[in-house]
Amino acid sequence: MQNQMGAETPKEMKREQFKFRDFISLINRTKPRYWQLYLGLALGMVSTGAQLVVPKFTKDLINGFAHHFNVQLMIMVIVLFIVSAVISAISGSVLGIFGEHVVAGLRRSLWDKLVRLPVxxxxxxxxGEITSRLVNDSxxxxxLLAVSFPRMVTSILQLVGALVIMLFMDWHMTIVMFVAVPLVMVVMLPIMRATGKIGRQRQDKLAKFNGTTESTLSEIRLVKSSNxxxxxxxxxFGEIQDLYKIGLKEAxxxxxxxxxMTMVMMAMFVGILSYGALRxxxxxxxxxTLLSLLMYLFQITGPVVSLGQFFSDLSKTNGSTMRVRELLSQPEEALDLGHDIDTEGKDLAMNDVSFAYSDDAQVLHHVNFEAxxxxxxxFAGPSGGGKSTIFSLIERYYTPAKGQVTIGGQDIxxxxxxxxxxxxxxxxxxSAIMSGTVRHNLTYGLEGEYxxxxxxxVLQMAYAEDFVREMPQQLDTEVGERGVKVSGGQRQRIAIARAFLRDPKILMLDEATASLDSESEAMIQKALTKxxxxxxTLIIAHRLSTIVDANQIYFIENGTVTGHGNHQELLDSHPVYKEYVENQFKL
Incomplete structure (x- = not known):
C-alpha cells in the first residue's frame, strides 16, 4: 500500500532495511566531491588519534608526581588537546562543505526532475508534500552522509584504538569496561528504536501538513469567499493535533x-571506579593507570552513543532515501526526443481518441475532429463535457488511452x-500569471532578448498598453503572487499579449474573453481576429459571439462528439445544440 507520493508508509519503512546501494546510487547522482569526504574523515582520524594519546601521556604525568613534576609532558598534553581541537574543527568544516555540496546537487536533481514531470x-x-521531499528529506x-557517517567512522576508530591501548595497560579493567558499555546499549536500544520510528512518523506528518497549508494558503481568496x-x-487543527501527539511522544x-543514560552511566562509572580503586x-x-583508563572510558562512551544515534539516523534516512528515489524514478516528459515538425499548413486532428484521468472516470469517448x-x-457543449481535456491532450499534458492526435497525418x-x-x-x-514583473510574464519561456x-x-495589440503604462514601474512592475495585483481582465490581456509575442502557428483559446467586460471583450475580439x-485556431467558448463565425463547431456531450458543422448547420440538424443555444445564449 502506498500513499499519494507513492512512498511507503511508516509501517512499511520499519520493515524495510537500509539499502546502502540505493543510498550511494542516490548520492552519486549529485556528482559529490568525495575527496572532501575522504579529507574530512582523514582529519577526523588524526584528531581521534591525538585524543587517544592524551590519556597515555596523562598516566605517565600522574605516576611521575611522586618524583617530580614533568613540565615538558604537561605542555605536550596541552598541545595535544589544542591540536586535536583545531584538526577536529577543520575536519568538521570540510565535511560540512562536502555535505552542502551534496544537498545542493540533490536539490538540483530534484528540481530538474520536478519541472519535467508530467501534469x-x-x-x-x-x-507541500513535494517541497518536503525537496527540503526536509534532502x-x-x-x-547522514556529512555528519552521522563520519562521526560513526571516527567513533569506531576511537573504540578500537581505546580497546587496544587499554588491553596493553590492564586487560582486567578493560574487560570490565567493555562488558559494562554494551549493558548501557542494551538499556538504550529500545528507546533509540522508538525514537527512530517516531522520527519517521514526524517526517510523514510534516509532509502532509506542508501539503495542506500550501494548498489552503494558495487559495486563500476561495477560503474567504466561501466562508x-x-x-x-x-x-x-486536526493535523496540528496529530503533530502535537507525535511531538509529545518524541519529547x-x-x-x-x-x-x-545518565543513571546507567553513573552506575557504570561508580562500579568501575570502585573496582579500579580496589586494584x-x-x-x-x-x-x-586507573585515571588513564577512566579517561579512555569517557572517550568510548561518546562513540557508543554516536553509534546508537547513527543507527537511528540510518532508519530516518532510509525513509527519506526511498521517498526521494521514488520521486526521481517517476517518468518525466521527454522534452527533447522526437523529430521537429513545421505545423504551418497542416491539418490538426483527433482520431478515435478516448481518455480517462483515472480507471473509473472515462472523460472522452472515441472523439474525432479535424481542424x-x-x-x-x-468546441461547444455543457460544462464538464471534456472540451478542456481535448486542449490538454493537444498540449500533450496527457496521453490518450486510445486513438491518436495527429498533425499532417503524423502522430504528435x-x-x-x-x-x-x-x-x-x-x-x-x-490565464496563469507568474510572480514577477510584467516583462517577465510576457517573455516567460521564450529565448532571446526582446x-x-x-x-x-504586443501590449498595444492586446489592448493592455494603457493600464501597463499607468503602473508605477510599467513593464518592470511586480504583479504579485499569482498576479494578485492585477485584475482578472488585465491578467487575460497580459496572457493574450504573451500569445502575440510567441507568434504561435496553432492558437488555442479556452474561454479567453470570459473575464472581460463587454467593452474589453469587443476590443479583445478585434485583437484576436488579427x-x-x-x-x-481552436476555441472553447460559451458565448455565441465567440463561436458563431467558426468554420466548424463540434458539439461535445459527456465526452462524445454528438454533432459538427457550422453554426447554421447545427441549428438545423442538432436539436440539443439548438436548445443549448437558446438556453445558454438567450436567443
Whole structure:
C-alpha cells in the first residue's frame, strides 16, 4: 500500500532495511566531491588519534608526581588537546562543505526532475508534500552522509584504538569496561528504536501538513469567499493535533533517554571506579593507570552513543532515501526526443481518441475532429463535457488511452515536445500569471532578448498598453503572487499579449474573453481576429459571439462528439445544440 507520493508508509519503512546501494546510487547522482569526504574523515582520524594519546601521556604525568613534576609532558598534553581541537574543527568544516555540496546537487536533481514531470503527477500529489521531499528529506540525507557517517567512522576508530591501548595497560579493567558499555546499549536500544520510528512518523506528518497549508494558503481568496475559515481551522487543527501527539511522544522519549543514560552511566562509572580503586589498593595498578583508563572510558562512551544515534539516523534516512528515489524514478516528459515538425499548413486532428484521468472516470469517448489550416474550429457543449481535456491532450499534458492526435497525418507523440509546444499559443479562462514583473510574464519561456518596443507593441495589440503604462514601474512592475495585483481582465490581456509575442502557428483559446467586460471583450475580439489570421485556431467558448463565425463547431456531450458543422448547420440538424443555444445564449 502506498500513499499519494507513492512512498511507503511508516509501517512499511520499519520493515524495510537500509539499502546502502540505493543510498550511494542516490548520492552519486549529485556528482559529490568525495575527496572532501575522504579529507574530512582523514582529519577526523588524526584528531581521534591525538585524543587517544592524551590519556597515555596523562598516566605517565600522574605516576611521575611522586618524583617530580614533568613540565615538558604537561605542555605536550596541552598541545595535544589544542591540536586535536583545531584538526577536529577543520575536519568538521570540510565535511560540512562536502555535505552542502551534496544537498545542493540533490536539490538540483530534484528540481530538474520536478519541472519535467508530467501534469498528471501534480494532479495526484500535493505541492507541500513535494517541497518536503525537496527540503526536509534532502537535508536528512545530507546529515547522514556529512555528519552521522563520519562521526560513526571516527567513533569506531576511537573504540578500537581505546580497546587496544587499554588491553596493553590492564586487560582486567578493560574487560570490565567493555562488558559494562554494551549493558548501557542494551538499556538504550529500545528507546533509540522508538525514537527512530517516531522520527519517521514526524517526517510523514510534516509532509502532509506542508501539503495542506500550501494548498489552503494558495487559495486563500476561495477560503474567504466561501466562508471556509471554520472548515480550514478544523482541518488544520486536526493535523496540528496529530503533530502535537507525535511531538509529545518524541519529547517523552527524549526526556526519558537523557536521565536513563545518565543513571546507567553513573552506575557504570561508580562500579568501575570502585573496582579500579580496589586494584590500586592491592597494588595491581597505579593511580595514573586507573585515571588513564577512566579517561579512555569517557572517550568510548561518546562513540557508543554516536553509534546508537547513527543507527537511528540510518532508519530516518532510509525513509527519506526511498521517498526521494521514488520521486526521481517517476517518468518525466521527454522534452527533447522526437523529430521537429513545421505545423504551418497542416491539418490538426483527433482520431478515435478516448481518455480517462483515472480507471473509473472515462472523460472522452472515441472523439474525432479535424481542424483545417487557417480556419477556426470551435468546441461547444455543457460544462464538464471534456472540451478542456481535448486542449490538454493537444498540449500533450496527457496521453490518450486510445486513438491518436495527429498533425499532417503524423502522430504528435513522435514530435519533439519542446518544438511542438513552441508552436502553440494557449490563452485560458484562468490565464496563469507568474510572480514577477510584467516583462517577465510576457517573455516567460521564450529565448532571446526582446526590446521594450516589441513588448509595448504586443501590449498595444492586446489592448493592455494603457493600464501597463499607468503602473508605477510599467513593464518592470511586480504583479504579485499569482498576479494578485492585477485584475482578472488585465491578467487575460497580459496572457493574450504573451500569445502575440510567441507568434504561435496553432492558437488555442479556452474561454479567453470570459473575464472581460463587454467593452474589453469587443476590443479583445478585434485583437484576436488579427491574431487568428493565417493560423489554425481552436476555441472553447460559451458565448455565441465567440463561436458563431467558426468554420466548424463540434458539439461535445459527456465526452462524445454528438454533432459538427457550422453554426447554421447545427441549428438545423442538432436539436440539443439548438436548445443549448437558446438556453445558454438567450436567443
Amino acid at each position: 498528471s503527477y501534480f494532479d495526484e500529489v500535493k505541492t 537535508s536528512q540525507i545530507k546529515d 471556509g475559515e471554520k472548515y480550514e481551522t478544523k482541518t488544520g 517523552i522519549y527524549d526526556s526519558i533517554s537523557g536521565p536513563v 590500586v589498593i592491592n597494588g595491581e595498578i597505579t593511580m595514573g 483545417k489550416p487557417n480556419t477556426v474550429t470551435a 507523440s513522435g514530435v519533439n515536445l519542446t518544438d511542438w509546444r513552441s508552436q502553440i499559443g494557449l490563452v485560458s479562462q484562468d 526590446s521594450d518596443e516589441e513588448l509595448w507593441n 491574431l487568428m489570421k493565417d493560423r489554425t
